[in-house]
Amino acid sequence: MQPPVTPASSAAGAPPPPPPPTTTCSTSCRFVLPPTRRHLLASSASSLLLAAAAAAAPRAASSKDDDAVTSYDPVTAAERAASASVSRRVGEAVRLLDLGRDLQARGEFPAALASFTAVATEYGDLSLSGYARVGRALVLYEVGDRDDAIAEMEDASVALRGYPEIHAALAAALYADKHAALLAENQFAIATLLDPHYTDLAYVRDTKHWPPSLVDSLRHFITLS
Incomplete structure (x- = not known):
């Protein structure tokens, strides 16, 4: 008679593995992450918050800087008022200068003299006053003392050296009234070197609107009569 066959596991002496436990979960069961997973998620959230705060800080600082640049005004109220005052003075001086030239062109020499003198x-502190002195000298030659007119021309020729009109006018007056031919030639050479038009009597009469007496003096100089 043969002995009964014994299973291998039994022969090895190891008991069979227990069956998996049966887990029952009611409605109160919750899914709980392992501690390591919870730590990783918390760290990620903190990093995102820090990154967002760091990105927002430069934008806020830039906005404050933009507001500061926009609101900053380097010109003080006193400087702005002074600038407005100078602008008004320049505007009034230009108006009087243009008025004097218009009156001179119309042959209203006394009124033109008043505008230039003003x-x-x-x-007088403005640079354009020098051109008013030129107009004043030319008109003064027609209606006032010619000696005063020539003195005014000489002063203006120094202050506005290189301005051809005053040199041409001084040449005509020096030749006709002072009989200073050499000085007249020197002045006229400067004038015609800068602007050859002053050799043309029609130009000084119709374009520059010189007074008749000064045009006549220039004619005498050009023709050496």
Whole structure:
């Protein structure tokens, strides 16, 4: 008689593995992450918050800087008021200068003299007053003392050296009234070197609107009569 066959596991002496436990979960069961997973998620959230705060800080600082640049005004109220005052003075001087030239062109020489004189005396600190002195000298030659007119021309020729009109006018006056031919030639050479038009009597009469007496003096100089 043969002995009964014994299973291998039994022969090895190891008991069979227990069956998996049966887990029952009611509605109160919750899914719980392992501690390591919870730590990783918390760290990621903190990193995102820190990154967002770091990105927002430069934008806020830039916005503040933009507001500061926009609101900053380097010109003070006193400087702005002074600039407005100068602008008004320049505008009034230009108006009187243009008025004097218009009156001179129409042959209203006394009124033109008054306008030029106002610019020269009331706005003498402005550079354009030199051109008013030129107009004043030319008109003064027609209606006033010619000696005063020539003195005014000489002063203006120094202050505005290189301005051809005053040199041409001084040449005509020096030749006709002072009989200073050499000085007249020197002045006229400067004038015609800068602007050859002053050899043309029609130009000084119709374009520059010189007074008749000064045109006549220039004619005498050009023709050496």
